Amino acid sequence: MNDLVSLLKKDRLETQLPDKKPLYGEGEAKAEAERCLYCVDAPCVKACPTEIDIPTFIKKIASGNVRGAARTIFEQNLLGYSCARVCPVEVLCAGDCVYNAWGREPIQIGRLQRFATEAALQPGQKMLFPPKPKNGRKVAAVGAGPASLAFCGHLAAEGFAATMYERYAVPGGLNTWGIAPYKLLASDSLAEIEWVGKMGVDYRMGVEIGKDVTGQKLLDEYEAVFIGVGLGEDSKLGVPGEDGPGVVGAVEWIRQMKLEKPASEKLGRVIVVGGGNTAIDVARECALLGAEDVAMVYRRSKADMSGYAHELEAGRKEGVRLVENAVPVAVVRDAAGKITALRVAKGASGKAVPGTEHDLPCDLVALAIGQSKLCEIAKQFPGVELDDKGRIVADPKTGQTGNPKVYAGGDCINGGKEVVNAVADGRNAARHLLAKKG
Amino acid sequence: MADLSIDFCGIKSPNPFWLASAPPANSGEQVMRAFDAGWGGAVWKTLGDPIMNVSSRFAAVDLGTYKMMGLNNIELITDRPLSVNLKEIYEVKKRYPKNVVIASLMTETRDDWRVLIKKCEDAGADGLELNFGCPHGMCERGMGSSVGQEPKLLTEITSWTKEFAKTPVLVKLTPNTGDIVEAGQAAVAGGCDGISLINTIKSIIGIDLDAMVPYPKVGKQSTNGGYCGPAVKPIALHMVAALARDAQAGKVPISGIGGVSNWRDAAEFIALGSTSVQVCTAVMHYGYRIVEDMIDGLSEFLDAKGMKSVSELRGKAVGAYEEWGDLDLGHKIVAKIDKDKCIGCQLCVTACHDGAHQCIFTGAEDRDRPPQAHHPGKAKAPTPLPLGKHAGDRVPWVDEPECVGCNLCQLVCPVSGCISMEEVPGGKRETWNDRVREGRDKLPGGIHEG
Ligand SMILES: Cc1cc2nc3c(=O)[nH]c(=O)nc-3n(C[C@H](O)[C@H](O)[C@H](O)COP(=O)(O)OP(=O)(O)OC[C@H]3O[C@@H](n4cnc5c(N)ncnc54)[C@H](O)[C@@H]3O)c2cc1C
Ligand SMILES: Cc1cc2nc3c(=O)[nH]c(=O)nc-3n(C[C@H](O)[C@H](O)[C@H](O)COP(=O)(O)O)c2cc1C
Ligand code: SF4
Ligand code: SF4
Ligand code: SF4
Numbered sequence: 003m004n005d006l007v008s009l010l011k012k013d014r015l016e017t018q019l020p021d022k023k024p025l026y027g028e029g030e031a032k033a034e035a036e037r038c039l040y041c042v043d044a045p046c047v048k049a050c051p052t053e054i055d056i057p058t059f060i061k062k063i064a065s066g067n068v069r070g071a072a073r074t075i076f077e078q079n080l081l082g083y084s085c086a087r088v089c090p091v092e093v094l095c096a097g098d099c100v101y102n103a104w105g106r107e108p109i110q111i112g113r114l115q116r117f118a119t120e121a122a123l124q125p126g127q128k129m130l131f132p133p134k135p136k137n138g139r140k141v142a143a144v145g146a147g148p149a150s151l152a153f154c155g156h157l158a159a160e161g162f163a164a165t166m167y168e169r170y171a172v173p174g175g176l177n178t179w180g181i182a183p184y185k186l187l188a189s190d191s192l193a194e195i196e197w198v199g200k201m202g203v204d205y206r207m208g209v210e211i212g213k214d215v216t217g218q219k220l221l222d223e224y225e226a227v228f229i230g231v232g233l234g235e236d237s238k239l240g241v242p243g244e245d246g247p248g249v250v251g252a253v254e255w256i257r258q259m260k261l262e263k264p265a266s267e268k269l270g271r272v273i274v275v276g277g278g279n280t281a282i283d284v285a286r287e288c289a290l291l292g293a294e295d296v297a298m299v300y301r302r303s304k305a306d307m308s309g310y311a312h313e314l315e316a317g318r319k320e321g322v323r324l325v326e327n328a329v330p331v332a333v334v335r336d337a338a339g340k341i342t343a344l345r346v347a348k349g350a351s352g353k354a355v356p357g358t359e360h361d362l363p364c365d366l367v368a369l370a371i372g373q374s375k376l377c378e379i380a381k382q383f384p385g386v387e388l389d390d391k392g393r394i395v396a397d398p399k400t401g402q403t404g405n406p407k408v409y410a411g412g413d414c415i416n417g418g419k420e421v422v423n424a425v426a427d428g429r430n431a432a433r434h435l436l437a438k439k440g
Numbered sequence: 441m442a443d444l445s446i447d448f449c450g451i452k453s454p455n456p457f458w459l460a461s462a463p464p465a466n467s468g469e470q471v472m473r474a475f476d477a478g479w480g481g482a483v484w485k486t487l488g489d490p491i492m493n494v495s496s497r498f499a500a501v502d503l504g505t506y507k508m509m510g511l512n513n514i515e516l517i518t519d520r521p522l523s524v525n526l527k528e529i530y531e532v533k534k535r536y537p538k539n540v541v542i543a544s545l546m547t548e549t550r551d552d553w554r555v556l557i558k559k560c561e562d563a564g565a566d567g568l569e570l571n572f573g574c575p576h577g578m579c580e581r582g583m584g585s586s587v588g589q590e591p592k593l594l595t596e597i598t599s600w601t602k603e604f605a606k607t608p609v610l611v612k613l614t615p616n617t618g619d620i621v622e623a624g625q626a627a628v629a630g631g632c633d634g635i636s637l638i639n640t641i642k643s644i645i646g647i648d649l650d651a652m653v654p655y656p657k658v659g660k661q662s663t664n665g666g667y668c669g670p671a672v673k674p675i676a677l678h679m680v681a682a683l684a685r686d687a688q689a690g691k692v693p694i695s696g697i698g699g700v701s702n703w704r705d706a707a708e709f710i711a712l713g714s715t716s717v718q719v720c721t722a723v724m725h726y727g728y729r730i731v732e733d734m735i736d737g738l739s740e741f742l743d744a745k746g747m748k749s750v751s752e753l754r755g756k757a758v759g760a761y762e763e764w765g766d767l768d769l770g771h772k773i774v775a776k777i778d779k780d781k782c783i784g785c786q787l788c789v790t791a792c793h794d795g796a797h798q799c800i801f802t803g804a805e806d807r808d809r810p811p812q813a814h815h816p817g818k819a820k821a822p823t824p825l826p827l828g829k830h831a832g833d834r835v836p837w838v839d840e841p842e843c844v845g846c847n848l849c850q851l852v853c854p855v856s857g858c859i860s861m862e863e864v865p866g867g868k869r870e871t872w873n874d875r876v877r878e879g880r881d882k883l884p885g886g887i888h889e890g
Binding site: 027032033036040042062065067069073 | 505506702704732737855856857
């Protein structure tokens, strides 16, 4: 599929946010690359879920072999460009760089990875991996998120006919419509998908498996099927007044901000409910977009929050307020139904203490308390099972499910991690299938 | 993908990357691991009568955070028995027939050379390299650089070896000589099939100021060593080029050595006439794995330049290496500062004022030129004064009429791409040699008053 980027509106609210880690210039990249020690059995590599050979690609940047650096990256991770920009490197590769132990600034691995891969994605560049002749084998993926893209991309490069079935009109899953725009814009994600598409990946957009097409049909038509459906809708609080305008799921709000809301949209007083990374993302996005006030409301204390400390710290600097130990009990609306406040009670170990209710005035409440699981999809494939948390059961190393023809990976098996984990799952499943005789 | 294979005076190698005769090519186990990593060939650690080594042996110069910018060693030739080395050479060639193994040799009498050559060729070596370069220890015993520094001896010993050898003979030259071309011609006169250069440069790398002993220390003593690594590359490049463009010495293929650390260094040696390159220090620093980027980077480069094979690159820059007297005196460039890249450190200002031609200034006022200036009047400040994105009014400006285009400011500027040197069009081509020929300039030498 070519020119996916043109599927997007030009006027999108997300374009108002500045790039927090801009592209390195050549000199900057070289200087940073020279700093890498070229460690052996490097800890940074082990901390990357896709095990990119980091010292090798960095030394290639230093030697001026930028295309070679990109090849080293993409060989292991076909979404190496997105990952360069969205990975929480502080807790992944860079977090384990030997410089940390030494008390010095770790290598900016993500930014170097972006420098190499962004150059390779430029129009007019020769393909890094010329597609191999078709081998007559056919595979399909459910969903066109990072996990499915990695699965299909790696197999397409080996000569498979690989088709992705995606319920939405744009591919990329949360990587396209969930990532904070100061890390990656929807258009950047789509540009990379176009590049992966050149390996010969096919798309069926607007097709929901289980509704428009059955799982059985895929099993009949394809040698193997990969389930990469991610997670479902934002969870709800279950408090009075919740349904109605002014209360929105965080992921849904981000999707609209990235794909639909116009750049001119103004934000009033925002309350974000939750303490995870999605909550911090929405809060930071609102603060940076100029909301009048942004407060994160969390039922326990700061120390209990599951979001990354470095992200929260950044949010605090950008003006995000933190309301700890506050449990939402109702959404307060005026006679016309317009939201006026979120009613909270004091939290003790996360539970509301009766009699402590008070109102926090606001114009918008974004709920970031988790996403549901898409349990229905399992029923489409005999033998595919769910665990007690609703995650698809699959071998974490190979992606194999209870049905020998079906693989699964990404958020739908791990309950929600990072893009890079989804890519690793998709790639590992592809490698497992490749190792099987055709 | 471009073809990286080479033919070095009949020795075929899958790529131009060879290990130099040194610790990385000390044993069969190492050489085989190197071939697995991708090295095309290896010049075995110099064989001869096994010697005894000292401890310690190496010392280095670091530059900023970069370790081992230059390496100095006082190690001698192999300390392992000849029979063991020969057995291993045999084993390596048996298992890796497509890779090149060259035996580096150093011995004394004519008969010693005969015996050593026969043994190495019987073991399966693809060629021989005569080590006339080692500048420490061995030269005191009348070998190594003491041969390389003596053209007559060099020719004579080379011609002995040519009598005995069935495989190609490469002569490895020492840079510790006044004129490398003389040494190269002497080797060719002796009938060598190829030349390798450079071996290490005689050096003292530093002093332990507490112990008052030079490095590397052997107890309370030391000795001069051989210098190599990235620091010596410019010297090596010149010597390679000097041979490549010499009618006599340039007749045989060259194996370029000295500070090669990546594909770019290798490409430079090849562009100056090398057929293969050899590497020691970079492997000692980072291991055999560096060859992956050498292969990948060189083929990417050749592809990008539309060259089908590495032989198309060979010697491409030799023609542009000319005598000073033939350079165009009419060509003029001046420094331009990109105000938005400038960070306002003003290192260029002081470099120009104290170390060049006093023509970079700051501030909005016109400035007095120094008495030694070439143009009358004041240096004119630009109006409006450039205001930089990062540096504001700290962005310096260049008094262009006075700028001689020396590059110094660009060399000291820490921000890449901030200072560019731009050509001033309209200069008339003229060389020093033209001027002398036309009587408008005197030949150099002596003081020509008036
Ligand atoms: C707000 C937010 C911010 C995030 N920020 C980051 C970040 O900065 N860095 C990072 O690494 N990770 C981040 N993540 C996590 C990351 O986006 C996910 O881990 C990753 O996208 C998971 O990939 P996936 O392929 O498993 O699923 P998804 O990206 O969810 O893709 C699944 C796709 O399947 C489609 N689909 C679902 N069901 C069907 C069906 N029945 N038929 C057809 N199609 C279907 C969906 O429409 C979707 O396109 C963030 C997540 C969220 C929610
Ligand atoms: C520790 C050490 C030992 C060396 N031993 C030899 C040797 O036995 N024979 C030889 O010809 N050159 C020897 N050399 C020189 C190297 O082969 C090479 O010519 C030199 O190091 C320059 O290359 P480099 O800059 O890549 O290190 C030695 C160099 C070092 C550092
Ligand atoms: S740990 Fe750090 S210094 Fe070492 S290879 Fe990785 S990025 Fe480079
Ligand atoms: S590098 Fe190896 S041989 Fe040399 S001193 Fe260190 S441990 Fe010893
Ligand atoms: S050296 Fe470069 S950065 Fe520093 S003042 Fe001069 S131009 Fe600006």
